[in-house]
Amino acid sequence: MSDPTVPSLHDRLVDCALALIEAGDGEVSLRAVARAAQVSAMAPYRHFADKRALMAAVALRGFAMLEAEAKAADDAIEAADALTAQGLSYIAFARAHPALFRLMFADDAGMTLPHDQCRGAYALMAARVAHMSPDQAEAGALACWGLVHGLATLALDGRLPPDPVAERAALDLMARALVARS
Numbered sequence: 001m002s003d004p005t006v007p008s009l010h011d012r013l014v015d016c017a018l019a020l021i022e023a024g025d026g027e028v029s030l031r032a033v034a035r036a037a038q039v040s041a042m043a044p045y046r047h048f049a050d051k052r053a054l055m056a057a058v059a060l061r062g063f064a065m066l067e068a069e070a071k072a073a074d075d076a077i078e079a080a081d082a083l084t085a086q087g088l089s090y091i092a093f094a095r096a097h098p099a100l101f102r103l104m105f106a107d108d109a110g111m112t113l114p115h116d117q118c119r120g121a122y123a124l125m126a127a128r129v130a131h132m133s134p135d136q137a138e139a140g141a142l143a144c145w146g147l148v149h150g151l152a153t154l155a156l157d158g159r160l161p162p163d164p165v166a167e168r169a170a171l172d173l174m175a176r177a178l179v180a181r182s
Contacts (some may be wrong), residue, residue: 004064010047012037014057021058021099030054055103056111060118069119070128075126079132080175086125087148087171088164094152101156105149133178140178147174 002037007015016036020028030044030051037043050053076082094101104118124143130137151167154160 009037009039009043010057013039013044013047014061017054017058020071021103022055024099028055033038036038052111056113057103059098059106059111059113061104061168062097063113063118063120065097065100066104067124068092069093070121070124074128080172080179083128083132083144083175083178084168084171086121086128087144087151087174088168090121090148091152091155091167094156095162098156128181129178132175136178144174144178147171160180 004077013034017028017033019038020032021117028051030048033054034041034044044054048057069089069092070086073085074082076085077138093159122141122145123165126141129140129144133140150161155162
């Protein structure tokens, strides 16, 4: 019987690929991941058809991490404060995991990701927006996601210096606007 505390080889390969991506030591290959996992060069092929499949698994791990951080941030009593905290956690995630964040939203990586498994953080935000502004739920969710994703991308591109006060003010302005419209 396997020990549930020991990650499966599949999970270990994803962990190693994620570590290599975040280390930024260049191109991540299946061979490099196998070396990092201390398995044969062919072992990753038992779990992943090719590099794209492995990168898709890493991206899905990133979406799960982002969702967990959004859930942890969504604990404020006031809905607007919870929405602002979610946005701040999204930007913080992008800054903490820039290479992973870029992989998650890459359109040129040739990955096919199951849409429903990539929507956790967005769905949490959309539910919060729907609660705050039911008449503008769809437009409000799109506006909020556009704002946080735009700020995160600007931060990663070096166009937005770290300024937690300004970021909070921008996100809070959006959240308060949604409350005012309902």
